[in-house]
Amino acid sequence: TSVAARARVVAVSVHYRCAPEHPLPAAYDDSWTALRWVVAGGAGEPWLAGHGDLARVFLAGDSAGGNIAHYLAMRAGAEGLGAEVEGAVLTHPYFWGADPVGKESADPWFRAKMEAMWRFVCPSSEKGVEDPWVNPTAEGAPSLAGLGCRRVLVCVAEKDVLSERGRHYYEALRGSGWPGVVEMVESEGEEHVFHLFNSTCDKAKEMMDRLVAFLNRGC
Numbered sequence: 525t526s527v528a529a530r531a532r533v534v535a536v537s538v539h540y541r542c543a544p545e546h547p548l549p550a551a552y553d554d555s556w557t558a559l560r561w562v563v564a565g566g567a568g569e570p571w572l573a574g575h576g577d578l579a580r581v582f583l584a585g586d587s588a589g590g591n592i593a594h595y596l597a598m599r600a601g602a603e604g605l606g607a608e609v610e611g612a613v614l615t616h617p618y619f620w621g622a623d624p625v626g627k628e629s630a631d632p633w634f635r636a637k638m639e640a641m642w643r644f645v646c647p648s649s650e651k652g653v654e655d656p657w658v659n660p661t662a663e664g665a666p667s668l669a670g671l672g673c674r675r676v677l678v679c680v681a682e683k684d685v686l687s688e689r690g691r692h693y694y695e696a697l698r699g700s701g702w703p704g705v706v707e708m709v710e711s712e713g714e715e716h717v718f719h720l721f722n723s724t725c726d727k728a729k730e731m732m733d734r735l736v737a738f739l740n741r742g743c
Contacts, residue, residue, distance in 0.1 A: 525537075526723065526732070527584075527732070527735060527736070527739075530732060530736045531735070531736045531739040531740055532740075533582070533739055534572060534575050534576045534577075536558065536562055536572070538554060538555050538558040539554075540554035540555050540558075540592075541554055543644060543645040543646075544644060544645075547645060547646055547647055547648065548645055548646040548648075548649075548657065549646075549657075551588070551592060552592060552595050552596075552657075555592050555595070555596055556596060556599060559583070559596055559600075559605070560605070560606075562576070562578075562581065563578060563581060563605055563606050563607035564606070565578070578607050579607075579608070579610075580610045580742075580743075581607055581608070581609050581610055582609070582610055582611045582612065582613065582739060583596050583597055583609060583611075583612040583613070583673070584612065584613035584614075584615070585613070585614070585615065585617075586615040586616060586717050586720065587615070587616050587617070587618050587686075587716065587717055588618045589615075590613075590614035590615050590616060590617030590618060591614075591617050591618040591619060591657070591658070593612045593613065593614055593617075594612065594614055594617065594619075594660060594671075594693075595657065596609075596612075597609060597612045597671050597672050597673045597676075598660075598666060598668075598670060598671060598672065599672070600672030600673070601670040601671050601672025601673075602666065602670060602672070605672070608673075608674070609672055609673040609674070610673065610674055610675065611673055611674060611675035611676065611677065611738065611739070612671075612673050612675075612676050612677070613676075613677045613679070613735060613738065613739075614676065614677070614678050614679070614690070614693070615679040615717070615719075615731075616679060616680065616681055616684055616686055616687075616690065616716050616717050617678070617686065617689065617690055617693065618658070618686060619658060619659060619660060619686065619689040619690070619692075619693060620638050620639070620642060620653045620658050620659060620686075620689060621653055621654060621658075621659040621661070621662060621689070622635075622639075622652070622653050622654050622659075624688075625688050625689065625692040626688035626691060626692060627688055628685075628688040628689070629685070638653070638685075639652060639653050642655075642658050646658070660693060660696070661692065661693070661696045667700060667701070668696055668697045668700035668702055669700045669701040669702045669703075670702075671697065671700075671702050671704065673704060674704045674705070675704055675705050675706070675707075675738070675741075676697060676704060676705075676706040676707070677706075677707050677708075677709065677734070677735065677738045678690050678691075678693060678694045678697075678706065678707070678708045678709075679708070679709050679710075679711070679731060679734075679735075680708065680709075680710050680711070681710070681711045681714040681715055681716060681717075681718055682710060682711065682712045682713055682714060683713065683714060683715045684714070684715055684716040685716065686716060687710075690708070691708070694706060694708040707738070709730075709731060709734045711727045711728075711730070711731055712727070713727070714727050719731055719732070
């Protein structure tokens, strides 16, 4: 991928099971299994063992993938992984909640639609959009201070309906007592995952530059 080429990193893409055939937590479980496989040395996979650096493991994802990256970092912090996670990149992460945050829309129809989307991917959730899986700052959610990585980059897009959640996550992590370093980059005038549809636009290039710098810091 372009990220792997620019940052000169080894990328492992997880083909996790998806809803509705496989509702959550299937995607979380598949991603955790893949992460454990990586830190164990790729079960003897010579290319990964020969080119990967297990002292610099990063988690990254767009939209739902950003949500999963957060889940993995929290689980790594709670359970241990056998390797340190250097950082996590949450690009336009899919988070939500029952009550609006920041400038988020309070329109009942819109919020009901967003809640229905969560029920579709996680029908077993008893707390709905107040489930910590989709709302990391919900009442009773595990403290973000337990995030199991050293650095976090949160990317938001100004016109994305999820942008306020990304900002809220950034501020909550900053104030949680977590000992790591969190950064945020905002792409003005852009929509959700715009960079996947137009990777050559100026804003996508700017975001790529920040991502590459984040991954390469300390090398």
